[in-house]
Amino acid sequence: MVYTGVLRKMMTELGSPVQYYLQLENDIININQALNKTLEITFIKHECLHCHLDKPIYRQGFCKSCFFDIPQAADWIIRPELSTAHLDKEDRDLAYEKKVQLQPHIVYLANSSSVKVGVTRKAQVPTRWIDQGAHEAIEIVEVPNRYLAGITEIALKEYVSDKTNWRKMLKNEIEDADLISEKKKLAAFIPEEAKPYYLENSKETSIEFPVLQYPSSLKSL
Template sequence: MQYEGVLTKMQTENGSPIQYYLVFENDFLSVNQLLDKKMSISFVKYQCLNCSLDKKIYRQGYCYDCFYEVPQAADWVIKPELSTAHLDKEERDLAYEKRVQLQPHIVYLANSSNVKVGVTRKTQVPTRWIDQGAHEAIEIVEVPNRYLAGITEVALKDHVADKTNWRTMLKNEIKDENLVEWRQKLKQFIPSEALEYYIENNTETHLEFPVLHYPTKLKSLNLDKTPDYSGVLKGIKAQYLIFEDNTVFNVRGNEGYVVRLTIDQ
């Protein structure tokens, strides 16, 4: 079987285990069904997710020009504390910024390689945790806009990590943590503006990834350096495909790349 299309992050559905899907313009592919099968990935061309031109991808699936123009790649996306829509101030596109920033946001703790703090829109729970490869997570506060979530994250990351070690996450070198205790310990550091939104009573969410075999050493597949690759798929975690020879492929990190997938039956 052969499929071709531009890569975007895999869609997910929480379950036991999590279900993963690759969505192309003309194909909808259940990635879980490809486990233990040989997959070939061939780079075809670039296709910017905004202008659709065959221009080298710069970041987040966009060419250089589009990355510095589209609201989806503005600074506040990565740094929520820079959000200004609640002040009616535009960065790139006020209508878009209001639509995204002025909705309920969650500040959470997730454990993927270590306990980390993060921010996501409420509608993205638990998708955000799945995309980060977290095997457990818990909400800390639910605030009405992205700015409040951002300043809460900034305050808490002085006391807990805000990054995932992707290598540790993919090797599954993890330990369980009591996130309820972590949340209670961090409560004292929540800014006064967000403290009323603290969630007193909730439990951890546990996530199960479809992995048959975790790698011991990691080789990251770079399509610019290796445009053709073949391997047996052994797992899917976060937005990574894990292959039998310890090669890992970050689907989200290759958004905007048009690929041809060949699956041996």
């Protein structure tokens, strides 16, 4: 079989194990079914995910001109504490920024190489955790906008990392953590504006990945 399309981040579905789907132009392929099989991938051309032109990809799937222009690649995407839609202030496109920023966001703990703190839109749970390779995760607060999530993450990363050691993650060198206990320890450090949104009764989510064998050594490209 030959399939053609733009290579994007795979879709995922929480299950035992997680299911991965590669979405192409006219096909959706369950990648789990390709485990232990030989695949050949051939590069045809570039395609920016925004303008769809054949231009070199700069970052996040966008060409350089789109990356520095469109709201989907603005700084607040990576640094949610820079969000300003709740103040009715525009960065690149206020309508888009209100749509994305002014919706429920989750600040969470995840264990992908060690315990880390992170932010995602509520609609992206558990997708975000799967994308990060987390074996377990728990919600800390659910806030009404991205700014509150951002300042909460900033406060909590003084006490817990916000980074993943990708080598340990890929080699599965991960120890189970008591995320409920870790969440309770961090509760005291949540900013005052976000404390009313603390999730006292949130539970751990466990994630199983479809791995046949983890590598013993890694080499970056």
